Amino acid sequence: MTMLTNERVRNNLEKLRLERMDQVLDSVAEEAARANLPYLDFLDRLLEEEAAARYQRAVAFKTRMARFPFVKTLEQFDFSFQPSVDQRQIKELATLRFIDNGENVIFLGPPGVGKTHLAIALGLKAVAQGYGVYFIPVHELIDALARDYSENRIADRMKLLCRPKLLIIDEMGYLPLDRIGASFFF
Numbered sequence: 623m624t625m626l627t628n629e630r631v632r633n634n635l636e637k638l639r640l641e642r643m644d645q646v647l648d649s650v651a652e653e654a655a656r657a658n659l660p661y662l663d664f665l666d667r668l669l670e671e672e673a674a675a676r677y678q679r680a681v682a683f684k685t686r687m688a689r690f691p692f693v694k695t696l697e698q699f700d701f702s703f704q705p706s707v708d709q710r711q712i713k714e715l716a717t718l719r720f721i722d723n724g725e726n727v728i729f730l731g732p733p734g735v736g737k738t739h740l741a742i743a744l745g746l747k748a749v750a751q752g753y754g755v756y757f758i759p760v761h762e763l764i765d766a767l768a769r770d771y772s773e774n775r776i777a778d779r780m781k782l783l784c785r786p787k788l789l790i791i792d793e794m795g796y797l798p799l800d801r802i803g804a805s806f807f808f
Contacts, residue, residue, distance in 0.1 A: 699743060759793045
């Protein structure tokens with residue numbers, strides 16, 4: 623590739639915001655030249671790099687927007703420590719069919735059994751599949767609803783809560799809800 627062509631290609635990649643393709647252009651071009659790859663294979667390789675980078679950025683962004691308090695995966699869950707958790711049922715939930723079916727999932731149990739871990743892990747799976755997810759502890763939700771109601775912005779809060787395909791409400795039952803809090807929640 624001549625210097626002029628290289629510069630023109632890089633300018634076009636920048637204009638089109640193809641950042642990853644710009645980063646790997648030289649190495650992929652050298653590899654393609656060494657292997658005598660057809661032009662379409664070279665282009666395919668560049669496009670794969672860009673698509674993978676965009677997917678990773680989207681997952682990172684959606685993970686931040688979900689507001690998880692920490693990151694835990696299903697692979698990190700110790701089913702031997704918590705034998706009362708049905709591993710087959712959790713694997714079924716990990717298919718995320720419950721989201722497409724519009725079903726609710728409720729984890730019940732005493733503190734320290736992994737309910738939050740499992741909820742976050744399913745949320746991360748949903749993010750990886752392209753779903754929008756939002757995580758919020760119930761006391762924060764009640765406080766936000768009460769504040770927004772008093773400021774006449776409850777409609778905005780409801781839009782925020784209804785936007786993601788998966789809404790995770792954590793710590794339900796740890797603190798009692800007063801009548802007004804329960805009214806806001808339900």
